[in-house]
Amino acid sequence: MRDLPFWMPKKNNFIWYFIFIFIFILSQDYWNWNKFNPLIFGLPIWVIYFFILTILTSFAFYIFTKFYWSDSSD
Secondary structure, three states: OOOOOOOOOOOOOHHHHHHHHHHHHHOOOHHHOOOOOOOEOOEOHHHHHHHHHHHHHHHHHHHHHHHOOOOOOO
16 A cells, blocks of 8 residues: 655644644734734734744744654655
8 A cells, every 4th residue: 555645644643734724823813903902012912913923833833843743754
């Protein structure tokens, strides 16, 4: 039987597809359109939101590459 392509999800890392899709959905700023909120630390709320989202994405990529990235070069 043939091996699956490298981009196909395997059982142990299938959850990562959902995590990264969830982060992508969070990055769509549909909830804050045309709102002028007060500033936090001199920055608009959307800047703080995307800063936190960037930290979350970086943490998710770090955990993914540390524990689930395949080292095998087939």
